[in-house]
Amino acid sequence: MSNRYSLLGSVFALLLLVHVQVATAEDAPVVSPMTQAYAQLLDPMIDEQLIPGYYLAVYKNGQQVVDLARGFADEEASLLPSQDVLYFIASMTKPIVSLATLKLVEQGRLNLADPVKKFIPEFSNLLVVPDGDLDNSSEELLRDVTIHDLLTHTSGLTYSQDITGREEIAKVYADLGIFSIDGLAESKLGSLADHIEQLVQLPLVFQPGEVFVYSVGIDVVGRVLEIVTGKPLDVVVNELVLAPLDMTDTHFKVPEAKRTRLAAMYSPRVATYPIPGVYRRYQPYQNLPKGQPNFGLSDSGYLSGGAGLVSTARDYAKLLAVMSNGFRVGQQQFISAQIGNKLFQNQLPAALQGKGLVYNFGPSASSTGFSYGLGIRLLAGGDLNRSDEHDYYFWAGAANTGFWIDLKNDVYGIFMTQHLPTQYDRTAEMVEIAR
Amino acid sequence: MNSRNLNVASCWSGIRTLIVCALIGVSTQSLATETVGYDQAKLAEIKVLLDGLYEKGQIPNYAVEIRKDGEAIFSAYRGNTKLGGAVAVAPDTIFWVASMGKPIVSSAVLKLIEDGVLGLEDPLSKYFPQFDSMVVAPMGDLDVPFEIAKKPITIRNLLTHTSGFTYSPEVLGLGDVAYQYAELGVMSQQVSLEENLELLAQIPLVAQPGDSFNYSVSVDVLGAIIEKVTGQRLGVYLDEVFFKPLGMNDTAFSVRPEARKRFARFYQPESLRNPAPSIPGSEIEWHIVETAPFGRPYDGWGQVPTFDSGGGGIYSTAQDFLKYAEMVANGGELNGVRYLSAETAAIHFQDLMPELGLEAFAVAFGEAAQYMKFGGGFGIKLQEDGSEKADYYFWGGAANTFFWIDGQDGNVGVFFTHIWPPRYNLSDQIEQLVDEARIIK
Numbered sequence: 001m002s003n004r005y006s007l008l009g010s011v012f013a014l015l016l017l018v019h020v021q022v023a024t025a026e027d028a029p030v031v032s033p034m035t036q037a038y039a040q041l042l043d044p045m046i047d048e049q050l051i052p053g054y055y056l057a058v059y060k061n062g063q064q065v066v067d068l069a070r071g072f073a074d075e076e077a078s079l080l081p082s083q084d085v086l087y088f089i090a091s092m093t094k095p096i097v098s099l100a101t102l103k104l105v106e107q108g109r110l111n112l113a114d115p116v117k118k119f120i121p122e123f124s125n126l127l128v129v130p131d132g133d134l135d136n137s138s139e140e141l142l143r144d145v146t147i148h149d150l151l152t153h154t155s156g157l158t159y160s161q162d163i164t165g166r167e168e169i170a171k172v173y174a175d176l177g178i179f180s181i182d183g184l185a186e187s188k189l190g191s192l193a194d195h196i197e198q199l200v201q202l203p204l205v206f207q208p209g210e211v212f213v214y215s216v217g218i219d220v221v222g223r224v225l226e227i228v229t230g231k232p233l234d235v236v237v238n239e240l241v242l243a244p245l246d247m248t249d250t251h252f253k254v255p256e257a258k259r260t261r262l263a264a265m266y267s268p269r270v271a272t273y274p275i276p277g278v279y280r281r282y283q284p285y286q287n288l289p290k291g292q293p294n295f296g297l298s299d300s301g302y303l304s305g306g307a308g309l310v311s312t313a314r315d316y317a318k319l320l321a322v323m324s325n326g327f328r329v330g331q332q333q334f335i336s337a338q339i340g341n342k343l344f345q346n347q348l349p350a351a352l353q354g355k356g357l358v359y360n361f362g363p364s365a366s367s368t369g370f371s372y373g374l375g376i377r378l379l380a381g382g383d384l385n386r387s388d389e390h391d392y393y394f395w396a397g398a399a400n401t402g403f404w405i406d407l408k409n410d411v412y413g414i415f416m417t418q419h420l421p422t423q424y425d426r427t428a429e430m431v432e433i434a435r
Numbered sequence: 436m437n438s439r440n441l442n443v444a445s446c447w448s449g450i451r452t453l454i455v456c457a458l459i460g461v462s463t464q465s466l467a468t469e470t471v472g473y474d475q476a477k478l479a480e481i482k483v484l485l486d487g488l489y490e491k492g493q494i495p496n497y498a499v500e501i502r503k504d505g506e507a508i509f510s511a512y513r514g515n516t517k518l519g520g521a522v523a524v525a526p527d528t529i530f531w532v533a534s535m536g537k538p539i540v541s542s543a544v545l546k547l548i549e550d551g552v553l554g555l556e557d558p559l560s561k562y563f564p565q566f567d568s569m570v571v572a573p574m575g576d577l578d579v580p581f582e583i584a585k586k587p588i589t590i591r592n593l594l595t596h597t598s599g600f601t602y603s604p605e606v607l608g609l610g611d612v613a614y615q616y617a618e619l620g621v622m623s624q625q626v627s628l629e630e631n632l633e634l635l636a637q638i639p640l641v642a643q644p645g646d647s648f649n650y651s652v653s654v655d656v657l658g659a660i661i662e663k664v665t666g667q668r669l670g671v672y673l674d675e676v677f678f679k680p681l682g683m684n685d686t687a688f689s690v691r692p693e694a695r696k697r698f699a700r701f702y703q704p705e706s707l708r709n710p711a712p713s714i715p716g717s718e719i720e721w722h723i724v725e726t727a728p729f730g731r732p733y734d735g736w737g738q739v740p741t742f743d744s745g746g747g748g749i750y751s752t753a754q755d756f757l758k759y760a761e762m763v764a765n766g767g768e769l770n771g772v773r774y775l776s777a778e779t780a781a782i783h784f785q786d787l788m789p790e791l792g793l794e795a796f797a798v799a800f801g802e803a804a805q806y807m808k809f810g811g812g813f814g815i816k817l818q819e820d821g822s823e824k825a826d827y828y829f830w831g832g833a834a835n836t837f838f839w840i841d842g843q844d845g846n847v848g849v850f851f852t853h854i855w856p857p858r859y860n861l862s863d864q865i866e867q868l869v870d871e872a873r874i875i876k
Contacts, residue, residue, distance in 0.1 A: 164708055270856045272606045272747075272833030274534040274650070275814055276863035277803025281856075362710025364720070396707065422707035 034058070035066050037433045042415075045424055046071045049280045051400070051417045052266060055081035057313045058413040058434050062321065065434075066413070073418070074264035074293060076284075083314040086254060086262045087416045088295040090181070090307045090397030094218045096250075096319065097305040098151055098343075098373030099335070100240040101221055106339050109228055112151070115144035116220065119227045122200035132158060132167025132205030145208045147224065150217035151372045152347045156204030157215040163398065164214045164360045167205045178202075179216040181398060181420070182287045184308060185298040192233060192303045196223050209349055212356035212370065222305025233303040244334060245318045250311040252303055254296040262310065264293035265399060265418045285420055294418065307398065313414045316403060320412040323393075324405055344393065344407070346384040347371045354378050374405075377428075392431050402427050409435055470876040471503065471844045477872035478509040481865050485850075489513055492711070492721040494835075494852045494859060495702045496524040498753040501848040501869055502761060505770075508846065509869075512753075516699040518721060519714035526754035529685055529698040530851045531728075531736060533832030536749035537654040539759060541594055541783065541812020542775065543673055544657050548590075549779045552664050555787075558587035559598070559656065562663045565636035572639035575601060575610020581639060588644045590660070593653040594811055595788045596799075599640030600651035605729075606833075607650050607799070609641045622652045628659050628742035645788070648795040648809060658745030669743035680772055681762060683755035688748045690737030698750070699853045700733050701726050701834060728834060728855040747833065753849045756838055760847035764840040782811040784828050784842075793823075813840075816863070827866050837862035844873065 031039075038056055045051050053071025057064060069081040079085065104110040117123040123145055127138040149155040159165040160173035160180045174180065177188035178198050189195050199220070205213060222233045229236050234252045242250050254262050265285035273279045289298060296310035322329055327340035334340070346369035348356045357365035357375065369376035369384040374393045382389030396402035400419040404427055405412045411434045415426070481499060488494045496514025500507055516522045547553040560567035569584040584599070592598040602608040603617035616622075619634050626634075635656070641649055658669045665672045670688040678686045685691075690698045703726035705711040711721045727733065740748055758769065763783055767775030786808055788795070796814075797804040806817045806826075813828040816839075825842030835857040838849045846869060850862045 162708075270605050272534065273800070273857055273860065274537075274831040274833070275800050275804055275807060276816070276829065276831065276837065276860045276866075278860075279801055279803055281858075360710070361707070362705065363713035364710065398707065421709075423704060425707065 032065065034433060035068055038066055038068050038430065039070070041426060041429050041433065042068070043070060045417075048278050049282070050424055051282055051419050053081045054415065054417040055083065055085065055087075055313055056413065056415050056430070057083055057317055058411065058430075059317060059321070060409070060411050060434060062325070062410070064317075074262075076264065076293070077260070079261070079263065081263070081416065083317075084249065084261060084312050085416070086249060086251075086258060086296065086310045086312055087401055087418055088263075088265060088397070088399050089309050089311045089316070089401050090399050092311070092316065092395060092397040092401055092403065093305065093307050093309040095343075095373030095395055096241050096309065097218050097222055097225070097237060099319075100225060100237050101147065101151060102339050102342065102372065103240045103335055104225065104228060106335055110147065110224070112146065112148040114147050116147065116150065116155075116224065117144060119224045120196060120200070120220070122197075126156075126200065127203040128156060128207050129169065129203040129205065132165075132169035132203075134168050138203055139207070141204075142207050143209070145204075147221065148347070149208045150221045150224075152370055153212050153215045153217050154209050154349065155215060155217050155220075156206045156208050156210070156213070157199070157217050157220065158205045158213050159215050166360070167213075169202060169205050172202060173199075173216075179219050179302075179304065179306065181307065184295050184301045184304055185288050185292060186300050187302045190302070192219070192223055192226070195302055196220065212348055212352060212359055214357075214360040216306055218306040218373075219304055222303065225305070233305060233308075237305075241319075245322055245329060247311070247315040247318050249315045250309055251296065252308045252310075253299070254310055259297070261312075262294050262296060263416075263418045265295065265420055267420050268423065282419060285418075313416050316414050317412070320403060320405055320414070324407065324410065324412055343371045343374050344376075344387060344390065345371055346376055348384075350385075354382075354384055377431075394427055394431075396422060396425065396427065398422060400424055402430075404431050406431060406434065411435070471846075472874040472876055473508050473869070474872040474874055475509075477868060480868050481509060482511045484861065484864060484868075485511065486513070488859060490719060492719045493704070493723060494854055495723060496528075496699065496852055498524050498526070498528055498530070498851040499849065499865065500526065500753050500757060501846055502757050503844065503846040505761070516697065518700075518702070518723075518725070519717055520700075522696055524699065525697075527685060527697055527752050528851075529690055529694060529737075529750050529752055530836050530853060531701075531832065531834045532749050532751045532756065532836045532851075533747045533834055535751070535756065535830050535832040535836055535838060536745055536747060538763075538783070538812045538830050539673060539677065539749065540654050540657050540661070540669070540745035542759075542763065543661055543676060544590065544594060545779050545782055545811060546676060546775055547661065547664065549776055553590060553660065555589070555591045555594075557590050559589065559593065559660070560587055562660045563632055563636070563656075565633065569599070569636075569644075570639045571599060571643055572610070572612055572641060575608070575612035575639075575641035577611040577615075577639075582643070584640060584644060586644045588640075590657070591787055592644050593657050593660075595809055596648050596651050596653050597642075597645050597788055597791070598651060598653045598656070599642045599644045599646075599649065600635065600653050600656070601641045601649050602651055609649055612639055612641050616652075622655050622744065622746070624741045624744075626741065628655070628662065631742070632656070632659055648788075648791060648799045650799055652746055654746035654812075655744055658743060661745075669745055677759065677762075677774060678755075680774070681755075681758045681769060683751065683758055686749065686751040686755045686759075688743040688750070689739045690750050695737060697752075698737050701728050701736075701853045701855045703855060704858065723854070726855055753851055756849050757847055760838050760840055760849070764845045764847050783813045784810050784815065784825065786815070787811055816842075816866075826870070829862065829866075831857065831860065831862065833857060835859060839866050841866070841869065843870070 056068040058066035073079045073081040161170040266282040267285045269283040354367045357368045367378040377391045392406045394404040400422040500510040571582040604613045702723040762769040766777040767780035816826045827839040829839040831837040835854040836851045
């Protein structure tokens with residue numbers, strides 16, 4: 001187990017001890033050893049004033065075994081974290097929209113192999129500028145971009161530089177505001193369809209099927225869902241996934257009545273602090289429209305299949321329960337196991353082996369595969385094609401939210417905080433503790 | 436606690452004039468003559484602390500050295516100036532020490548006071564008349580009625596960050612006024628120091644002069660006063676009175692081209708958006724990435740600046756900075772050369788604004804500062820037993836550099852790495868280990 005912060009952990013050990021003891025007294029009668037272990041891992045982030053608060057839920061054999069809240073979800077409003085607090089889950093939207101897509105596939109309304117140009121004709125005219133470097137001469141498409149490519153981030157699209165894009169083209173996305181994070185609250189470009197209209201003017205950064213490049217692919221899928229169903233994305237996603245799974249607190253736009261349950265967004269505070277000791281290293285996120293402490297409140301954003309949802313840990317647990325439970329909801333089959341199980345199979349080109357995600361997420365993402373919306377963490381030396389060598393499944397949101405599914409141990413967990421960008425990822429350690 | 440402890444508070448109890456205090460004198464000499472030893476096993480825990488961070492890939496390198504009576508009692512250097520690079524961090528590695536220039540400039544001002552060139556109560560307007568009638572926006576809030584400054588800003592105020600000036604928000608600036616600093620680029624390198632003063636004089640103060648501690652551009656203003664009265668550029672003057680005679684050959688407002696290979700790069704913790712690369716040949720799994728402080732890439736650092744920023748522009752090395760700290764700890768003299776009188780050296784450690792009380796500093800810096808106050812250009816860390824005795828005197832820089840002078844035996848130490856913004860302000864733990872290692876014979 002890689003424990004990156006054990007040293008700081010020990011530096012703050014005394015503080016920590018106090019914390020746990022206080023918690024034991026307050027949360028009487030019993031705080032389980034597992035909860036204490038999670039507190040020991042996560043509380044230093046509060047003690048070091050890196051984030052204002054967090055919420056963690058862990059489920060084992062279908063039962064919630066950890067319900068851990070610390071600090072604040074919104075300091076100004078004194079909102080405490082809980083499983084019913086609404087958090088901007090950003091890229092944790094992607095598994096939901098991927099699942100909605102698979103539902104349409106099951107219904108025979110869409111094929112994973114369909115070329116995107118079937119729905120968005122401009123996709124037939126795309127050019128490729130290798131490595132996204134504008135100095136390279138452009139190439140014609142060697143083959144069409146498919147729905148499968150979009151879902152697996154192998155379409156050749158990228159992300160804006162303010163998200164994960166690293167190519168020169170990603171700078172152009174950023175300059176134009178194409179599927180930017182801040183655009184979710186105040187879209188320079190207009191609606192989802194308008195973003196697509198800009199996107200198709202730009203070249204791809206690789207040939208389809210070549211390289212894993214974390215991308216706006218799922219946003220394009222969102223538009224495809226709109227075109228296939230003739231309904232706006234929020235309606236489609238609600239009909240296909242949220243309503244059937246009873247995820248009643250998951251929204252693109254937070255209803256007025258739920259606003260008091262919405263967490264506030266924070267970001268790093270850059271302070272040139274000249275004295276020893278710990279200081280506050282977060283501050284309210286500055287780029288939201290006045291009076292809006294978080295995403296999910298604006299009417300001037302765009303519907304984002306890649307990043308647009310606000311949800312609660314209680315709701316998201318329903319999604320993870322379905323995935324962990326053979327895709328059944330009660331006695332009903334939500335989606336056929338045959339199609340659903342694609343989520344647990346590596347969908348990246350074999351040539352990438354377990355190294356595809358390194359391109360965007362660095363060496364710590366080696367030994368990782370990807371399906372439709374889920375990352376696949378391999379056991380050491382494991383083979384992506386053998387599901388018994390998959391360690392766990394996971395994904396995360398840009399605001400430092402994350403989840404994992406540990407099928408072998410029948411465990412899943414959801415971590416919520418609101419710090420943009422993700423700087424404090426403890427998923428690997430969290431997976432270990434529940435085992 | 437023994438009688439040799441530098442007791443700052445007693446000097447000031449009931450005595451409000453610097454002159455009387457100076458006459459009483461504070462025997463800093465006694466610091467160096469004490470018979471003190473150190474438990475090496477305890478000191479080795481410093482290395483354990485820092486190696487833990489280094490081996491987990493959280494700091495790119497470290498330079499730590501502690502000296503007493505001219506001897507190193509502990510030193511440890513690890514890592515390279517660049518991840519995967521070939522130049523090892525050593526006593527002569529150059530770091531941007533940023534705000535650690537503030538104590539040095541304060542020393543220069545105290546020297547000029549000693550020389551009779553400046554007066555502690557001189558108004559700033561004596562040197563720069565544009566500051567003779569300032570407007571105050573309390574708490575930096577532009578939405579409440581302004582006040583007229585009731586008192587002039589003095590050199591004492593500038594030395595103690597009680598001028599009413601502030602900083603831009605990223606340097607802990609206060610209120611709307613801090614955003615004005617940022618918008619107008621106050622003390623940025625876009626324009627000359629004189630032009631920066633013109634900008635500064637246009638902006639309201641955030642508090643009445645003398646009323647509260649606000650970390651600020653005050654030391655840059657002191658630099659301007661030094662330039663005015665000496666007729667020399669700040670860097671030239673500091674070089675003449677301190678750096679050259681002390682042998683601080685790598686301390687300056689820029690990095691000499693031939694020294695640049697020893698200049699450490701800047702790092703920040705990785706994020707999902709900006710993951711750490713893998714470094715060929717390194718067995719450490721790094722979790723930091725190179726960064727560009729204030730948006731300026733590495734190559735832009737160390738260049739000759741438009742003006743010499745006393746508050747944040749100095750580059751130095753561990754071995755250089757220790758010389759400065761030793762000189763101050765040793766009562767203003769080092770290796771037979773006197774730089775400051777003993778009385779002047781002691782002023783660094785005196786609370787020049789005792790009427791503000793202990794809370795003033797904590798209000799500015801938060802919880803971590805609850806046992807701290809501010810002296811003549813130095814922070815003062817008090818013993819946590821409520822005795823108000825000094826544990827150590829210190830300051831730090833924006834890129835994770837720190838130094839201290841021990842209040843009990845006069846040992847001096849530095850802890851440098853380059854994480855921006857500072858993340859591992861560990862000098863307090865390090866200094867604590869030194870205290871625990873001390874054996875009084």
